[in-house]
Amino acid sequence: xxxxxxxxSSTGVEPLREVLIVCRAFGLAGDRKWPPNVNPQGYQQGGxxxxxxxxxxxxxxxxxxxxxxxxxxxxxxxxxxxxxxxxVTIPPMTQRTLRGEAAIVxxxxxxxxxxxxxxxxxxxxxxxxxxxxDDAGLTIADVDGLCVGGPSPAGLAEYLGIHPRFLDGxxxxxxxYEIHLEHAAAAIAAGLCEVVVSVYASTPRSDRKRPGSGxxxxxxxxxxxxxxxxxxxxxxMGSYALSASRHMARxxxxxEQLAQIAVSTREWxxxxxxxxxxxPITVDDVLSSPMQASPLHLLDCxxxxxxxxxxxVTSAERARDLAKEPAYLLGAGTATDHQMIxxxxxxxxxxxxxxxxxxxxxxxxxxxxVDVLMGYDSFTITALLHLEDLGFCGKGxxxxxxxxxxxxxxxxxxMNTNGGGLSYTHPGQYxxxxxxxxxxxxRGECGDRQVADASxxxxxxxxxxxxxxxxxVLGTEATL
Numbered sequence: 001x002x003x004x005x006x007x008x009s010s011t012g013v014e015p016l017r018e019v020l021i022v023c024r025a026f027g028l029a030g031d032r033k034w035p036p037n038v039n040p041q042g043y044q045q046g047g048x049x050x051x052x053x054x055x056x057x058x059x060x061x062x063x064x065x066x067x068x069x070x071x072x073x074x075x076x077x078x079x080x081x082x083x084x085x086x087x088v089t090i091p092p093m094t095q096r097t098l099r100g101e102a103a104i105v106x107x108x109x110x111x112x113x114x115x116x117x118x119x120x121x122x123x124x125x126x127x128x129x130x131x132x133x134d135d136a137g138l139t140i141a142d143v144d145g146l147c148v149g150g151p152s153p154a155g156l157a158e159y160l161g162i163h164p165r166f167l168d169g170x171x172x173x174x175x176x177y178e179i180h181l182e183h184a185a186a187a188i189a190a191g192l193c194e195v196v197v198s199v200y201a202s203t204p205r206s207d208r209k210r211p212g213s214g215x216x217x218x219x220x221x222x223x224x225x226x227x228x229x230x231x232x233x234x235x236x237m238g239s240y241a242l243s244a245s246r247h248m249a250r251x252x253x254x255x256e257q258l259a260q261i262a263v264s265t266r267e268w269x270x271x272x273x274x275x276x277x278x279x280p281i282t283v284d285d286v287l288s289s290p291m292q293a294s295p296l297h298l299l300d301c302x303x304x305x306x307x308x309x310x311x312x313v314t315s316a317e318r319a320r321d322l323a324k325e326p327a328y329l330l331g332a333g334t335a336t337d338h339q340m341i342x343x344x345x346x347x348x349x350x351x352x353x354x355x356x357x358x359x360x361x362x363x364x365x366x367x368x369x370v371d372v373l374m375g376y377d378s379f380t381i382t383a384l385l386h387l388e389d390l391g392f393c394g395k396g397x398x399x400x401x402x403x404x405x406x407x408x409x410x411x412x413x414x415m416n417t418n419g420g421g422l423s424y425t426h427p428g429q430y431x432x433x434x435x436x437x438x439x440x441x442x443r444g445e446c447g448d449r450q451v452a453d454a455s456x457x458x459x460x461x462x463x464x465x466x467x468x469x470x471x472x473v474l475g476t477e478a479t480l
Contacts, residue, residue, distance in 0.1 A: 102185035103326035106136025106312030111425035128310035137323030145196030149176035173463030177431035178470035201308035202427035239341035241293035246347035257399030259286035264408035269419025307427035331363030331473035352389035359471035374434035376462035431461035
């Protein structure tokens with residue numbers, strides 16, 4: 001293919017392009033058909049060529065030897081191969097954006113103060129899907145898109161008895177569900193589907209009591225961590241301890257500042273009747289809890305509980321006619337820069353420095369416009385890094401910012417208002433719960449922990465070991 005693109009215009013909008021396309025079209029001798037969706041205007045089927053305005057454009061045809069007609073196995077074979085050149089006019093390309101194209105219209109989650117749920121597996125997934133659809137005022141018959149983090153969503157589709165036109169099995173850990181939202185919005189905007197459900201369910205705590213169900217799933221495909229990190233003692237928790245140690249060494253962050261994040265998060269959990277832990281804690285409580293991987297104490301670490309959730313995404317147009325106020329996707333961004341912690345370019349900086357600005361740019365807002373931050377808190381250091389990398393404070397200033405009480409009730413940046421992964425629930429992948437709480441805050445459904453007049457919320461997921469960051473900026477209809 002040779003490109004005859006004109007020079008870009010000063011307006012920033014790409015001008016009309018004429019592209020010369022070369023195609024080998026196999027067919028019966030004399031049967032020269034244009035490929036689908038191509039309208040070769042001005043062309044004449046003949047050896048003399050076609051016209052484009054006043055310019056003659058030759059039509060080149062060649063017969064490829066070695067192909068004979070006739071039937072083989074009942075299938076007629078081509079007698080010739082025709083090589084055709086033609087000019088196609090491509091319309092101007094304008095900047096595309098997902099801003100306001102789709103909305104979350106139904107949410108559901110399951111958590112318990114005991115940390116355990118009665119349902120498991122498919123039954124739990126179905127319960128979440130049904131509850132989220134009820135929340136949206138839709139039924140399973142409306143669903144034509146399905147997202148599942150993990151095994152092929154085709155199995156769940158079969159179980160549900162639906163035949164979706166869009167499937168997504170993206171699985172990158174805790175940020176998978178923010179990515180599902182981004183992908184679902186793109187698919188809806190492209191007309192691939194209209195109603196997408198994303199679901200997550202995991203019961204690691206109650207599974208401990210079930211014979212044979214306690215094994216952790218292993219990474220599929222090559223696993224360099226098994227060869228180059230695990231043999232030397234660097235397990236999951238150690239990766240976050242490395243990041244915390246680097247941040248402390250470089251910026252002077254203190255254990256007390258990390259502990260304050262756990263304290264502020266617990267203050268929110270005290271107002272959530274479904275939270276695993278609701279008793280207030282102090283900085284001293286965090287620092288006196290058992291050391292897990294220096295400098296991280298037990299209360300710096302997320303919970304291990306059962307949990308599940310689901311969300312329903314549809315077009316902005318359809319969302320306006322459904323049961324509850326939609327939470328519109330204003331901006332989205334995803335980024336990764338490593339898989340295993342030893343390959344992280346900077347232990348104190350995450351790919352959120354890429355996903356966050358991209359999401360904010362699409363949304364047309366900045367960190368100062370955000371009313372609620374739902375930031376993945378697998379550990380206190382994870383939450384601190386989000387504050388800095390998303391631009392809510394300067395690099396190295398996350399510790400003092402948290403220590404001032406900005407993240408708790410009454411603070412300047414309400415963060416993890418459901419109690420977070422540190423106190424509410426954490427079944428292994430927490431990204432779905434970030435989105436559910438963000439939507440409920442925008443709807444004004446959070447009771448005692450409701451942030452007044454919330455109109456913009458950010459759900460920021462973290463997958464792997466600070467490996468894959470995905471940022472979703474959500475807003476009410478007033479923000480469109």
